[in-house]
Amino acid sequence: MQQDNLDTLAAQFVELKVPFADDEYKKELAKDVRLKMDDTINTVLLSYMDGNQLNSYNSLLEDDNSTEDQFLEFYKQCNINLNAIMSEAMTRFRIAYLGA
Secondary structure: OOHHHHHHHHHHHHHHHOOOOOHHHHHHHHHHHHHHHHHHHHHHHHHOOOHHHHHHHHHHHHOOOOOHHHHHHHHHHOOOOHHHHHHHHHHHHHHHHHOO
């Protein structure tokens, strides 16, 4: 999912959870929700990696010159389906946040 899509989804979750809150509060809450969504995505992603893959992934993260293509190639080599990861993460988050 693209950055904007996740921001939109976070705002939608907030709207469902607290529809009567004022707009400023909803914006702040959406930022917090977005951070928690990112945490959930990362947790699910890391759960699909073994120890060696985690080490390689950390190396990619620590290298300031790593590109998006390098990350995508890494996921491909590890047989990690990003669509499945995102779907699982967003389902987990929705259940945890909205209770449904």
